[in-house]
Amino acid sequence: MLSKKSQYAFRALTTLARNEGKGPLPISKIVKEHPMSVKFLETILLELRKNDLLGSKKGKGGGYFLLRPPEEISLAQIIRILDGPIAPLKCVSLNFYERCDDCNEVSCGLNKLMAEVRDAKLKVLVKRL
Amino acid sequence: MLSKKSQYAFRALTTLARNEGKGPLPISKIVKEHPMSVKFLETILLELRKNDLLGSKKGKGGGYFLLRPPEEISLAQIIRILDGPIAPLKCVSLNFYERCDDCNEVSCGLNKLMAEVRDAKLKVLVKRL
């Protein structure tokens, strides 16, 4: 299940994408379009900024803006930052790999399937915003 | 991410599938093949039984057994019972549908994508065990 974090992030980013090139957009404006907790959105955008997806400008006239063109931003990136791995198991994750000690990765029938799931999900999620 | 519940269930079910037709298999035997908490597995198998995936027999010589041929059992069924919806959002779930009030389902760009993700996942998960 997609977390609210990622859901809200998706909505905020689409708004930011539509605002592309028009300077920073403050949280207050984003919330006007998508009713949600301002404080919660704040932490979300902060996290996206720390992961170099967004830039920000402080003070009056400040706000958030995309650091890359919208075409280069995908849901996969958002999810990886806010929710973690796309793969259903760490042992088949591309970006969050961890060895699993209770299944040997060679013979475990599960990780084969989960790798397929990962690829299937990715094929959809890498589409641009 | 797949829960441990579903992971353990998968392993237990493959063992039960291999034991098909040879009568009930007790938890003690399953655990011998897949080292895991007996108590935890107990609750898992119980849940699968309540959802008509498994049958059980008490007492000496008792244990668990599949209620259907292995070919008719898929990971999708296991996940739905133990982890819930396959779809990343309730509003696009086939088996756990719930209206979402903060996005209107017609124009929300997210649920379209998530429906695609659901289908992509399902295509893999409906394969037989």
Add this chain to the structure above:
DNA sequence: CTTAATCCCATAGGTTATGTAGGGTTATGT
């Protein structure tokens, strides 16, 4: 210089999910 807008940061609470553990009850075959 003052004010208002805005991002920034830390913390805390309530809820739910997760994984584990203990103890006792009931049914069954020998």
Add this chain to the structure above:
DNA sequence: ACATAACCCTACATAACCTATGGGATTAAG
């Protein structure tokens, strides 16, 4: 009777999730 095994209830520790609060730092504009 006895041993085996499923069944059921409770409790707990940890983590994740979502929201809320209070303040601090920075900037633009008047």
